[in-house]
Amino acid sequence: MTAVRTAAAGLALLLAAACTAPAPPRIQASTAGATACARPQGPPKAETATTIDVIEQAYLCILGNYYSGATLDARALLTAGFVALTQELNRNGHDVPEATMPALTGDRKADWAAFETAYRKTTDQVPDLRDRLAVVTLEAIVAALGDNHARWAHDVTRHPDHYDGDGYGLGLAANVNGPQANANPGTAVAPLFVTTVQGGAARAAGLRPGDLIEAVNGSAPFIDDKATPAIAALYPRYPDARPVRLRLLRQSTGRRWSVTLKPGLFQRDPATLRVVQSELLDDDIAYVRMTGFAPDSANRVLKAISRLRKGRTLSGVVLDLRGNGGGSPVETIRLLSAFVHGKNTAYQCTVDARCEASRTDDTVELLHLPLVVLTDRGCASACEHFSSAVKDLRIGPLVGTRTAGLVSGPAQPYLLGNNTLLSFPDKHHLGPDREVIDRVGVPPDHHIPLTPKDAAAGRDPALAKALALLHT
Known part of the structure; x- marks a missing residue:
């Protein structure tokens, strides 16, 4: 898809420490009409109607199992x-x-x-x-609940104009990711602009990197330098996509024009669909881009580095996690364990501050290579687990912009009586120094945002900084 960036602003929201008072007993679903929610066993059956009994079941499920259900x-x-x-x-x-x-x-x-x-x-x-x-x-x-990892998955009734497909060829891939754009557009600062065009309606409309988006469906994405809900229209929840009208400015020529992007399927470069991509830079730097912590992705990263290392001496690794939406904590820990042993990478904590450490897997062979990690507002969840561990454990510097702040805790699924899935964390995530990352994000050691001029010229200043650090 087309990637769009906004320059990141650090979110200065600090959360209160976890309550240390003993939690009251968890509530079980025992009232008339409601049955206890349970972990799903295999794929759910066909969905049936949502009723007041299902609402009650979900309500009691939250009170009995959610991270702070006993105290909220x-x-x-x-x-x-x-x-x-x-x-x-x-x-x-x-x-x-x-x-x-x-x-x-x-x-x-x-x-x-x-x-x-x-x-x-x-x-x-x-x-x-x-x-x-x-x-x-x-x-x-x-x-x-105000929890970015709480979700009720169910079918929706579509409007005739709604569309289930690849979308506009447009997305906020760098400093504001999709969920965050919908939930909290205030994490971004002006300007909003195109960084890459990979196909679809955006390519057909002639959009180019560096084009500024001045209005979305007639509304400014920023007013008095504050982000507005208009940004969220660029990230509809499928199948709710509809045509979106943009007013654009191309700074190099001064041209202003409007286009309507209609969602649709489009052919994408197969290389962009790979979770792990790698190449050798400057003859001695292993560059690896990782778009998600999918199953076996840690092994794929390590194999890519091994291939690039064969027959040469590497000066270091640049791991590009920009736009990485997260995934498996197991993959996160495995990849971290290639750079450090004998450490706690994170903590999963109950509301009464009882915490379980996530330890490195010391059976993973150490790479013994310097590491620089590229981050942005698209780095969320498991990606923030990784980034915070790299920062706190001093594995290497972070370069780019602050991460998403979408890491409340690993979601656990529960099956409701109408065969829909309710998911939410039963523990909350803290960094290796027991700091809160959720809604705060992980700040980079070197703040290097992309500008419209960089995008138009095809420059990547964050990557350039990473290479300079490894060659110092």
């Missing part, structure tokens, strides 16, 4: 669900007298009973909307 204020979840229900009524031109938020006391069982009563009274008045109201209610309850 469940009223916030129920309130968010009821707000979404009433907003959906309004969007559909309906409202009913019964759609009134019940009083909640903090007693989880009593509060659910009050919520369910109000919910049923409301939805009984609009039977044609019942299925849709259930969906938006449960989506809002999960979203109220």
Whole structure:
């Protein structure tokens, strides 16, 4: 896809330390109508309708298994669900007298009973909307956790213009990744611009690296240097993609024009689809680009370095993790273990601050090569596990821009009664120095953002800095 970058800004959000008070007992799903959620055994069966019983099951599943389920204020979840229900009524031109938020006391069982009563009274008045109201209610309850690794996977009803496919040939690949653009566009700073064009509607429209995006669907991506929700339109959740209209500026010529990009399938270079790509730079540097911590990806990186090392002496390794959306913690630990032994790479912690260390795998042979890692706002989750360990354990410098701050913890899946999957972390991730990375990100040791002029000229200043560091 086309890659688009925004210059990164460090997110200065600090999280409070984990509560050290003993946690109350976990709640089990035992009320009438709800069955306990369970880990899936094999692929789920065909999805059935979402009902109030499924919502209750999910609610109790969160309270019983989520990282802070034992201590969170469940009223916030129920309130968010009821707000979404009433907003959906309004969007559909309906409202009913019964759609009134019940009083909640903090007693989880009593509060659910009050919520369910109000919910049923409301939805009984609009039977044609019942299925849709259930969906938006449960989506809002999960979203109220504010957790970037919490998700409810289910089918959606498509608009006739929605499209399931490769997309526009356009994406925010560098400093704001897709989930973050939707959830928190404030992590970016102006300008928004194209970095590469690899096909699709973007190529057909004649976009080039360095082209500034001044408006998205008529709205500015930045107002008073603050990012707006307009950026999120460039990252729809499939199958919700629709045509997007961009106003562009080509600084080299002063040309301003508008294009409409229609989502569609397009032929992509097979090389860009590989998780691991490698080449020799300056005759003595192993450059390896890794787009995800997929199964066996650590071995593929190590094999690539071994091939480049054959018959020559390497001065070091540049590992390019820009746009790496994460993946398996096992692969993260295995790759780190090729550079350091006998260390804790991260901690997975409960809400009452009981932590389990993720240790290096000291059976992995050390490479004994200097390392520089390239990072950006597209480096998320397992990629941030890797980056924070490289920084804290002083394995090598990070070059580029701050990582995404999307690493709340490894998500665990649970099967609900309508054969949909609810997933969320049961522990939260901390770095090797027990620092919070989630929503903060990992700052680079050398802040080298890409500029529109760099993109237009085909320059990569972060890579140039990495090569200079290894040759020093």
